[in-house]
Amino acid sequence: MIIKTTKTNREAVALTSKELLEKAVEILDNRKAEDLTAIEIGNISIIADYFLLATGNSTTQVKSLAEELEFQFSQAGVEPLRTEGVRSGTWAVLDYGGLVIHIFHRDTRAFYNLERLWADGERVDIQQLIKQEG
Secondary structure, three states: OEEEEOOOOOOOEEEEHHHHHHHHHHHHHHOOOEEEEEEEOOOOOOOOOEEEEEEEOOHHHHHHHHHHHHHHHHHOOOOOOEEEOOOOOOEEEEEOOOEEEEEEEHHHHHHHOHHHHOOOOEEEOHHHHHHHHO
16 A cells, blocks of 8 residues: 655655555664564455554653654654554554554553454564664
8 A cells, every 4th residue: 555645845755555664663663662563464454554563661652652653754744544542651553544553551462462363464574674774
């Protein structure tokens, strides 16, 4: 899926879901998010092409990670279609169309266990994405 957005004083930006995923992994890794997991779900669901899951060690870190993603994507001309839970600090969801990002507090992530729910999806090698950025 190609996401096209516009930003004042900028040309339209077109990024694939994979490019959004790579950028999100870079941002979250730089901000010390833990347990980064990407699942390709485009072949089994119409919800998105990818889910990206990350863990924060505190409610403050969960909020900070979500806010940093929104800020940096916005700077690149990419706005979320919808966000949920950013203020709660336990589970923030940022929907960018082809990429849905879930940032959890550790206990919340263990409780909902989305990896198990989406086990039919294909895992993306996060370490390979991190090496590409580095």
